Amino acid sequence: MWRVTDEQEKGAAEPIRVGVLGARGRMGAEVCRAVDAATDMELAAAVDQGDSLDELSAAGAQVVVDFTTPDVVMDNLRWCVDQGIHVVVGTTGFTEQRLEQVRGWLADRPGLGMVIAPNFGIGAVLMMQFAARAARHFESVEIVEQHHPRKLDAPSGTATHTARLIAAARAEAGLGPAPDATKDEVAGARGADIDGVRVHAVRATGLVAHQEVLFGTTGETLTIRHDSYDRVSFMPGVLLAVRAVGDRPGLTVGLDPLLD
Ligand SMILES: NC(=O)C1=CN([C@@H]2O[C@H](COP(=O)(O)OP(=O)(O)OC[C@H]3O[C@@H](n4cnc5c(N)ncnc54)[C@H](O)[C@@H]3O)[C@@H](O)[C@H]2O)C=CC1
Numbered sequence: 001m002w003r004v005t006d007e008q009e010k011g012a013a014e015p016i017r018v019g020v021l022g023a024r025g026r027m028g029a030e031v032c033r034a035v036d037a038a039t040d041m042e043l044a045a046a047v048d049q050g051d052s053l054d055e056l057s058a059a060g061a062q063v064v065v066d067f068t069t070p071d072v073v074m075d076n077l078r079w080c081v082d083q084g085i086h087v088v089v090g091t092t093g094f095t096e097q098r099l100e101q102v103r104g105w106l107a108d109r110p111g112l113g114m115v116i117a118p119n120f121g122i123g124a125v126l127m128m129q130f131a132a133r134a135a136r137h138f139e140s141v142e143i144v145e146q147h148h149p150r151k152l153d154a155p156s157g158t159a160t161h162t163a164r165l166i167a168a169a170r171a172e173a174g175l176g177p178a179p180d181a182t183k184d185e186v187a188g189a190r191g192a193d194i195d196g197v198r199v200h201a202v203r204a205t206g207l208v209a210h211q212e213v214l215f216g217t218t219g220e221t222l223t224i225r226h227d228s229y230d231r232v233s234f235m236p237g238v239l240l241a242v243r244a245v246g247d248r249p250g251l252t253v254g255l256d257p258l259l260d
């Protein structure tokens with residue numbers, strides 16, 4: 001099984017051959033530029049809708065980076081696992097059920113690694129960690145995610161992941177539901193309910209990717225906010241995962257273990 005060597009990290013050895021899926025998309029195109037610019041990587045294949053996945057194997061891709069859409073990502077991952085290619089996944093739409101399915105596939109391929117992260121922004125990862133830490137200290141919590149209007153899914157993968165982390169921390173601390181006497185006069189007015197945490201999705205031209213986690217308790221509130229103003233913000237995390245995935249057999253969810 002292929003591994004990233006110290007020499008590769010320093011740019012002294014053969015570069016890591018990276019294939020990009022969703023290469024003509026907003027994120028995929030940015031990943032192609034970042035891989036091209038990295039001295040320890042080589043862009044082996046740039047594949048989008050209508051191209052054949054075989055281009056990845058023919059080009060000898062060692063790691064595939066997937067930024068496609070929730071409806072196609074599982075087929076892509078299945079193919080990569082069958083080919084024995086490590087995968088770094090930024091595409092959203094990962095339910096616990098999907099993650100379990102991926103774990104099952106990887107169990108049959110010892111040594112093969114996959115990193116799935118709802119957000120590769122280092123600041124966003126920290127925002128989620130801080131939110132999970134704050135969760136047990138506050139009676140109320142709501143999440144407001146804000147994105148560009150061409151985003152296909154709502155709520156965002158980041159918001160869903162944050163809500164799950166907060167809900168787990170609240171449950172562990174023995175906190176019940178956040179107080180809320182409001183009756184929804186119009187469906188959706190109070191947002192989506194993810195594991196008991198309200199999540200509101202805003203879409204507006206000019207936005208890229210932003211999230212606020214608003215905590216409240218008697219006499220005080222705490223707002224934790226993260227803003228990605230440019231998709232380059234995700235690239236250090238993506239490149240970190242490309243370098244690490246060959247040394248992480250099985251499924252890694254989130255960037256947190258790679259930052260420790
Ligand atoms: N984890 C993270 O840090 C981030 C995750 N995302 C997620 O990444 C995904 C992509 O986002 P964007 O780049 O903004 O979307 P986009 O719509 O600009 O790009 C998606 C690309 O995938 C291509 N595609 C569709 N089906 C395909 C297939 N079967 N094979 C190959 N390519 C295919 C499309 O033609 C398109 O070029 C979304 O799920 C989004 O939520 C976005 C930003 C950061």
Ligand SMILES: O=C(O)C1=N[C@H](C(=O)O)C[C@H](O)C1
Nearest residue numbers: 092118119151156157158209
């Ligand atoms: O579609 C996007 O743009 C983003 N998608 C991810 C998500 O759904 O959380 C990450 C980031 O918010 C940008």
